[in-house]
Amino acid sequence: MNRDRAAALGREPHGSSDDPDLLDFSANTNPEVPDGVERVYRAAFETARTYPPEPPAAFRAAAADYVGCEPEHVVPTPGGLAATRTAIALAVDPGDTALLPAPSFGEYGREVRLRGGEPSFVDAEDILDADPRGHALAVVCTPNNPTGTGYDREALLAFAERCRAADTALLVDEAFLGFTERESLAGTDGVVVARALTKLFGLPGIRAGFAVATGDLGAALRGARRAWNVSAPALATGEYCLRQREFVRETRDRVRRERERIRSALGERYDVAPSDAPFLLVDVGDRDVDRVVERARDRGVAVRDARTFRGLDSHVRVAVRRPAENDRLLAALGVDGKGGGETEDGSRGDDADV
Structure with missing residues (x-):
């Protein structure tokens, strides 16, 4: 940077x-939080007196069960934005371009620019029809913020396939997907999924989230993750919330x-x-x-x-x-x-x- x-x-x-x-x-x-979450957070105080486990296996297992992937593909992060930042940092080098939806979450463009890349904006309604060739990264937010557009899974998978063929990393921000019945793209080759506990569980200040990726992308995300990057109370609270069906x-x-x-x-x-x-x-x-x-x-x-x-x-x-x-x-x-x-x-x- x-x-x-x-x-x-x-x-x-x-x-x-x-x-x-x-x-x-x-x-x-x-505006609601799961019953019992405050008790879990307070009980985690004792665990906060030591370093969190590495890797945080219980949180990874809960996250994997929640989105339907393998635990080893889960990369815990302090919030969904941290997952987004890491994915963009690994994909974008100075001079690269990134295919971004607009209107959408402004942090995508900011993170691309921080890495010396240049955003290439496409109407959010048409992002899945865009050509990913020549771009280091493509981003989809589903449902999109602020339009609320939820993208069809088959169309997402087809776009992911085109991104793989173009050697373009695909970041799918699923911060709001938990409010829907739609299935996650977690575990799809060539795709980094970013998830947050902020929105669905009403806990923005806890700062717990995760990324999911397989293959080389997953290995890079795991390698880039700092040790103890999520606090013990956040891990305990996140694990609890992810199991509140x-x-x-x-x-x-x-x-x-x-x-x-x-x-x-x-x-x-x-x-x-x-x-x-x-x-x-x-x-x-x-x-x-x-x-x-x-x-x-x-x-x-x-x-x-x-x-x-x-x-x-x-x-x-x-x-x-x-x-x-x-x-x-x-x-x-x-x-x-x-x-x-x-x-x-x-x-x-x-x-x-x-």
């Missing part, structure tokens, strides 16, 4: 509000129901993209995005200004939370969640507000 290049790159904007007076719909984390099922059901309810209500006055993710991308049309964000904040709700994503200029992104919380979101955006009509304050008719 070049020092001057790193110093010149700014930070990518992200969602999340630390204002305790706001209900946060700007970040895409589950009923929690995952209940979360998927709630998100599916509430996402469609929110989309239907917001669709009365906004253009809302279909989504397979725990969030929705909302086109506010000719309304002022700053005003939409400000008015939601005035009503106690934080939404994500999605103009920070490449190619978006009239959008906000909203997470899917619990039913009563989602009612507050809808009211803050000027609709009634029960029927899509105006809120009690009559704000539906005032486009200057929202």
